[in-house]
Amino acid sequence: MASYTLENPKFKTSANQVVDDAISYYQSPERKRIALRRALQATPDDPRLKQIQQKLTNPKQVEQAAQAGVFLNYSRADELFVLELADNLRDMGINVWLDMIDISGDGDWNNQIASALATCGLMLTVLSPNALRDEAALNERRHFVESGKLIQPIIRRRCDFRESDYWLAPIDFSRDYVLGLHNLLRVLSVDMPY
Numbered sequence: 001m002a003s004y005t006l007e008n009p010k011f012k013t014s015a016n017q018v019v020d021d022a023i024s025y026y027q028s029p030e031r032k033r034i035a036l037r038r039a040l041q042a043t044p045d046d047p048r049l050k051q052i053q054q055k056l057t058n059p060k061q062v063e064q065a066a067q068a069g070v071f072l073n074y075s076r077a078d079e080l081f082v083l084e085l086a087d088n089l090r091d092m093g094i095n096v097w098l099d100m101i102d103i104s105g106d107g108d109w110n111n112q113i114a115s116a117l118a119t120c121g122l123m124l125t126v127l128s129p130n131a132l133r134d135e136a137a138l139n140e141r142r143h144f145v146e147s148g149k150l151i152q153p154i155i156r157r158r159c160d161f162r163e164s165d166y167w168l169a170p171i172d173f174s175r176d177y178v179l180g181l182h183n184l185l186r187v188l189s190v191d192m193p194y
Helices: 015-025 029-042 047-056 059-067 076-091 109-119 129-133 135-146 177-187
Strands: 070-073 122-127 150-155
Touching: 029 047, 029 059, 059 122, 059 150, 070 076, 070 135, 076 122, 076 129, 076 177, 109 135, 122 129, 122 135, 129 135, 135 150, 150 177
Parallel strands: 070 122, 122 150
Antiparallel strands: none
């Protein structure tokens, strides 16, 4: 019985073509990122996959994701920082979803979070030692990754998040909030007033 692997001459499709077909099959960037993440798990050092990853995480992709809404993911220990960040982003016209502000008192907390996770296109995850241990925040991040959505890491306090597989470069707020905000607004393609 013949084996139909990529190396078999009877199977005329190259490995690159298989990857291209798998990625181009899907219309939405989220579905493409899901397919890409699976391909990267199988061959993490493939340079073509890295190129595709760059295309699916370029500034235009981040901007488009943010237009669908920005979900703020954090640990309760960082809530004052997150409230300030949400206010600053809203002042700049960014559609930000923050549980402390956007969940109505009479609504089902879990359903409203699930709805926001489904609606928002970009997650800002505020990283700190507490955030890395926070099970609820971890579950939200995991859901976003599994949905093929983009996560923009925000470093609130120094911590070791190397095990996290975020495709966007982190933005450091740990030393200078104003500089961090400036860099974040630049990533979100927002014209700054200063």
